[in-house]
Amino acid sequence: MPDLLFNLFAVFTVACALGVVFNRNAIASALCLLLCLVGVAGLFALLDAMLLAFVLVFVYAGAVVALFLFIIMLLDAQGGTRRAFGKLAVAAGALAAGLLATGVILLSGSLGPAGSVPLPPPDPSLLNLGETAELLFTLYLLPVEVVGFLLLIAMLGVIVLSKRFAGLEDIK
Amino acid sequence: MIPLTLNACIVLSAVLFAIGFLGVLIRRNTLVIYMCLELMLVASTLALVAFSRFNGTLDGNVFVFFILTVAAAEVAVGLAIIVALFRRRQTIEVEKLNALKD
Structure with missing residues (x-):
């Protein structure tokens, strides 16, 4: 059961994180960030950090995202005339981010057998x-x-x- | 189906961090860049909580508690700076905020 929930929350969180990056509308980005934080709070609850799950929802989802939405509407910074991002920037950024993730994932392999024991x-x-x-x-x-x-x-x-x-x- | 192990948590945390990093690199809107920074911060806290849980201690959770507090303060100050910047320059696109480069 925890494995199933972990997979669900992980997919949900990553999808919402991609939504934050690739939404052209700043408000939609902020709402995706909200969903992403709820997903992370679910993962915290799965890892038995109930206090942190609550604090994350209260502080981040409650205060921080509300502040973001407030500022976006105050500045009326929806998008503007130019595109949100260029093709070249996406390619270069994806390469850099992919290298970063690969490095961390390779490093996590050096945890040895401790990295692959199931949740105690x-x-x-x-x-x-x-x-x-x-x-x-x-x-x-x-x-x-x-x-x-x-x-x-x-x-x-x-x-x-x-x-x-x-x-x-x-x-x- | 990926089992819930320490490695899986770290990989997920790395993927989330990389997505946030990608957003910081490619977006032009300062507010969205700031949201992606928050995403990177939350991704790192996920790794801390996972390490704490798999080691059977609470210290990682306490660290995350402090990180969340500092992040809340940071967001308030950062957004105030962005609003002050917008008042002066009438834009929040990073490519137009290049006074230090010239």
């Missing part, structure tokens, strides 16, 4: 949220604080970036 049964102690919370608030307490501060700085940065300052408009 989940450790029941790792499935409850308390275990993650304990890690976050003991071993990773400093990163949690730093990330909180980073979010504050990002918020202030966005406010400064979007504010119009008098006297800066004439700088070319």
Whole structure:
């Protein structure tokens, strides 16, 4: 059953990812990204990372994609007069991306037999949220604080970036 | 039917990353390029979660938690920069945003 679900989610995710790249309409791209993230959240759930699946849907699908859609509509950046991509660019890009994927796949072969064991049964102690919370608030307490501060700085940065300052408009 | 193994997860993650990379290379719309960057980020988190699950630890999941937080902050700042750029230049096509090249 997990194998079947894995295949389904994998095909769905890759198809939606291709949709992000090859859609000429920016809004359709954003909606494909949304579906792709839902597929990845399904894969996370399959790998017993329920918290991350929820966080991915809340943060990415909820906040990030909504922000993307909002900006696309604000800027009215549907496409423009030119084509979204050229034939030569597609060929060169596909070659580069194919080489990249081949390299990683060949490297993953060096995992040896550890790479091909089936999914081990989940450790029941790792499935409850308390275990993650304990890690976050003991071993990773400093990163949690730093990330909180980073979010504050990002918020202030966005406010400064979007504010119009008098006297800066004439700088070319 | 491909069984759910560590190798399968890494290959899927690599394929997703490559698709995102392809999008960054070929698209002209800055917003779509940014979406493809997000796709690459999510692909890398998939590999981390798979390693974490197959090793029986939670550290990879905690890393992914931080990556998602930083990605959310990054998206907010990046989109603010794109909006500021659009206000000044009236375009978001990368080929017209070449002031540093000239």
